[in-house]
Amino acid sequence: MARVPMGEVQPSEPSPEASEIPGELAERIRRRGGRATIYDIAELAGVSPSTVSRALSKPGRISAKTEARIRDAASRLSFRINPMARALPTGRSQTLALLVADITNPVVFGIVRGAEHEAARAGYTLVVAESQESGETEAETTSRLMPSVDGIILASTRLSDDAIRLTAARTPVVLINRAVSEVDSVLPDVEKGVAELLNHLHALGHRSIVYLAGPQISWVSGRRWESLLDSSEALGMAIVEIGPTTPTIDGGRGALRRVLASKSTAAVAFNDLIAIGLMQAAARQGVEIPGELSVAGFDNVFGSELMCPSVTTVGSELEQAGRRAVRVLLARLGGDDVEDASELLDTELIVRESTGPPRDV
Amino acid sequence: MARVPMGEVQPSEPSPEASEIPGELAERIRRRGGRATIYDIAELAGVSPSTVSRALSKPGRISAKTEARIRDAASRLSFRINPMARALPTGRSQTLALLVADITNPVVFGIVRGAEHEAARAGYTLVVAESQESGETEAETTSRLMPSVDGIILASTRLSDDAIRLTAARTPVVLINRAVSEVDSVLPDVEKGVAELLNHLHALGHRSIVYLAGPQISWVSGRRWESLLDSSEALGMAIVEIGPTTPTIDGGRGALRRVLASKSTAAVAFNDLIAIGLMQAAARQGVEIPGELSVAGFDNVFGSELMCPSVTTVGSELEQAGRRAVRVLLARLGGDDVEDASELLDTELIVRESTGPPRDV
DNA sequence: GGCAGACTGGCAATCGGTTGACATTTGAGG
DNA sequence: CCTCAAATGTCAACCGATTGCCAGTCTGCC
Numbered sequence: 001m002a003r004v005p006m007g008e009v010q011p012s013e014p015s016p017e018a019s020e021i022p023g024e025l026a027e028r029i030r031r032r033g034g035r036a037t038i039y040d041i042a043e044l045a046g047v048s049p050s051t052v053s054r055a056l057s058k059p060g061r062i063s064a065k066t067e068a069r070i071r072d073a074a075s076r077l078s079f080r081i082n083p084m085a086r087a088l089p090t091g092r093s094q095t096l097a098l099l100v101a102d103i104t105n106p107v108v109f110g111i112v113r114g115a116e117h118e119a120a121r122a123g124y125t126l127v128v129a130e131s132q133e134s135g136e137t138e139a140e141t142t143s144r145l146m147p148s149v150d151g152i153i154l155a156s157t158r159l160s161d162d163a164i165r166l167t168a169a170r171t172p173v174v175l176i177n178r179a180v181s182e183v184d185s186v187l188p189d190v191e192k193g194v195a196e197l198l199n200h201l202h203a204l205g206h207r208s209i210v211y212l213a214g215p216q217i218s219w220v221s222g223r224r225w226e227s228l229l230d231s232s233e234a235l236g237m238a239i240v241e242i243g244p245t246t247p248t249i250d251g252g253r254g255a256l257r258r259v260l261a262s263k264s265t266a267a268v269a270f271n272d273l274i275a276i277g278l279m280q281a282a283a284r285q286g287v288e289i290p291g292e293l294s295v296a297g298f299d300n301v302f303g304s305e306l307m308c309p310s311v312t313t314v315g316s317e318l319e320q321a322g323r324r325a326v327r328v329l330l331a332r333l334g335g336d337d338v339e340d341a342s343e344l345l346d347t348e349l350i351v352r353e354s355t356g357p358p359r360d361v
Numbered sequence: 362m363a364r365v366p367m368g369e370v371q372p373s374e375p376s377p378e379a380s381e382i383p384g385e386l387a388e389r390i391r392r393r394g395g396r397a398t399i400y401d402i403a404e405l406a407g408v409s410p411s412t413v414s415r416a417l418s419k420p421g422r423i424s425a426k427t428e429a430r431i432r433d434a435a436s437r438l439s440f441r442i443n444p445m446a447r448a449l450p451t452g453r454s455q456t457l458a459l460l461v462a463d464i465t466n467p468v469v470f471g472i473v474r475g476a477e478h479e480a481a482r483a484g485y486t487l488v489v490a491e492s493q494e495s496g497e498t499e500a501e502t503t504s505r506l507m508p509s510v511d512g513i514i515l516a517s518t519r520l521s522d523d524a525i526r527l528t529a530a531r532t533p534v535v536l537i538n539r540a541v542s543e544v545d546s547v548l549p550d551v552e553k554g555v556a557e558l559l560n561h562l563h564a565l566g567h568r569s570i571v572y573l574a575g576p577q578i579s580w581v582s583g584r585r586w587e588s589l590l591d592s593s594e595a596l597g598m599a600i601v602e603i604g605p606t607t608p609t610i611d612g613g614r615g616a617l618r619r620v621l622a623s624k625s626t627a628a629v630a631f632n633d634l635i636a637i638g639l640m641q642a643a644a645r646q647g648v649e650i651p652g653e654l655s656v657a658g659f660d661n662v663f664g665s666e667l668m669c670p671s672v673t674t675v676g677s678e679l680e681q682a683g684r685r686a687v688r689v690l691l692a693r694l695g696g697d698d699v700e701d702a703s704e705l706l707d708t709e710l711i712v713r714e715s716t717g718p719p720r721d722v
Numbered sequence: 723g724g725c726a727g728a729c730t731g732g733c734a735a736t737c738g739g740t741t742g743a744c745a746t747t748t749g750a751g752g
Numbered sequence: 753c754c755t756c757a758a759a760t761g762t763c764a765a766c767c768g769a770t771t772g773c774c775a776g777t778c779t780g781c782c
Contacts, residue, residue: 308669
């Protein structure tokens with residue numbers, strides 16, 4: 001087979017670079033919106049399309065010489081593979097979905113960033129969607145996204161265990177901050193941080209604590225409560241749970257009355273947002289913090305160190321969580337041995353100004 | 362044509378619901394991962410695939426009766442159209458990309474949320490990617506995403522005008538907070554908010570102002586400076602520009618010395634993050650705010666009202682910006698008349714504690 | 723009753739890749 | 753110089769939709 005078709009190639013061959021692209025080909029590509037296909041490359045390199053496909057995605061299958069020629073042609077045409085066309089036969093879209101309950105909740109920023117970077121690093125694209133704290137929206141969004149993504153990360157999902165298992169049966173799923181048997185998840189080491197927090201409060205002299213729970217469906221909130229219960233028992237402190245509370249600043253504001261009614265000297269909120277709301281309400285009502293009431297939160301969210309007084313909190317590695325979730329998902333997809341997903345993410349107490357010795361000590 | 366194939370249908374017909382799905386079909390679908398195709402529907406409804414396609418996406422093209430039968434079959438098989446397969450012939454992926462410089466910057470949360478909701482409302486999926494304040498990463502990400510999305514929203518892009526125009530020539534683009542001729546953009550009404558801010562400072566007694574600029578490539582930073590210049594001239598106030606500064610809290614911290622050196626009584630920062638950093642540094646150094654120095658920022662970011670003192674700022678409707686950007690993009694895609702993109706988003710001065718009368722007045 | 727024109731629905735090509743089966747080339751070994 | 757297997761490349765079917773074109777049917781109207 002003649003590599004250089006003779007006859008119709010009028011333009012001279014002198015310039016080795018640009019002019020090697022026959023005007024006809026260039027024209028056809030231009031008309032198509034500038035996007036070259038493997039057929040164009042095949043024509044330019046004088047091989048068949050399937051060879052191009054193999055050269056580009058099955059290293060080693062094609063001789064080094066041919067592969068080089070093809071790669072060269074591809075770059076001359078600035079070829080970008082069409083992900084949709086590839087996805088059709090393979091069923092792989094190279095896309096991952098990340099579902100969060102509330103995008104504006106600072107807790108998720110870190111997760112999103114970590115996930116996005118890790119995905120991009122692996123050549124994957126990340127779709128971010130918000131369920132607005134609604135299980136229904138979440139289910140709908142999940143099923144809308146399912147056909148077009150290779151896997152789903154559910155951060156702070158509001159779905160039932162069964163619904164999650166059902167989804168996981170149809171597509172790879174990784175949970176962040178939620179454990180469901182048979183499903184991969186990335187979890188923080190709640191116990192460690194909580195123990196540190198209660199030791200801190202105990203050392204300050206607190207003996208009675210109130211826990212301001214998050215949404216009823218929140219798995220983490222339950223975990224935090226369990227941990228608090230364990231630790232306070234161990235330390236001989238009194239503890240009560242109040243809630244559920246919407247995990248927002250507004251939610252925290254509304255809870256002050258019940259917190260004060262409990263006569264506890266320290267309040268631990270489900271998250272920093274609630275803690276901040278609580279502190280704002282307290283300030284407005286002249287309740288001194290930490291003098292009359294110590295307050296602590298979870299997550300070390302952006303803003304909690306700006307607050308005055310700044311918020312004592314149990315932080316966890318959010319960005320790391322997003323990163324890890326993507327890695328686990330990709331491992332599953334690759335059929336590789338999955339990174340040990342059971343390894344917990346570190347959590348750590350960050351002492352700031354909102355906790356102090358109770359006044360009557 | 363026989364609607365009910367006779368012969369191979371052993372299971373009885375009594376139950377009208379479930380058993381109408383021939384076992385063979387069900388089996389085939391199950392083997393394929395539970396995902397039904399229009400071919401399955403066609404078989405079940407006794408029509409051709411093309412008719413199914415039309416019934417599902419071209420309302421009115423098919424008779425109501427047939428369409429009903431098809432819709433029924435589709436829902437019985439819990440059909441979900443394969444977005445990739447649809448994208449191939451149409452070239453439409455029903456996906457939009459949103460590129461931001463820094464996901465963890467609270468300024469973008471609102472934009473992301475607004476964009477995501479508006480996109481979801483229109484049945485579109487939103488891909489969020491981060492360029493990490495790097496023009497190179499941004500260019501790379503853009504070209505990676507281009508083949509798989511129908512349009513791109515560039516929020517706070519770091520690309521050059523030419524690079525943007527080049528991208529816009531190949532795929533629909535909408536800019537947020539950046540104006541480039543020939544390219545759609547969504548912009549805030551900077552003048553209004555700035556005028557309010559300077560009037561406020563002037564009324565407090567300030568006569569000399571320092572502007573802490575953002576990144577050199579930031580178009581908004583330039584706009585804000587121009588506006589400040591205009592307003593301060595009109596009011597007869599002195600103003601100087603300092604910078605560039607990284608638009609983060611750290612960036613703000615590092616700028617205190619130069620700000621104090623200017624001997625101005627009020628500092629206007631490119632954004633709230635810088636303002637916050639500046640205030641933290643000031644607090645650490647015993648500079649009283651607003652007594653010795655008034656500080657104001659832009660964006661009314663989450664956290665700026667938590668700061669103590671809370672930050673006076675010029676806020677704009679971030680969520681609205683994201684929403685609007687998606688609408689403009691979709692209008693372009695639909696070939697509809699484009700919503701008047703030149704209409705500016707409202708901005709508004711939010712007076713808080715970080716501004717006050719200068720001490721020596 | 724007959725005919726034009728509107729409606730319906732089907733055929734088959736197409737989008738841009740991937741991949742199993744097969745043909746051809748190449749080179750080593752006898 | 754010949755045989756045979758390995759290496760390389762091609763053919764053609766396929767993924768799941770969309771859509772231009774055409775044929776058959778139905779309707780209304782004269």
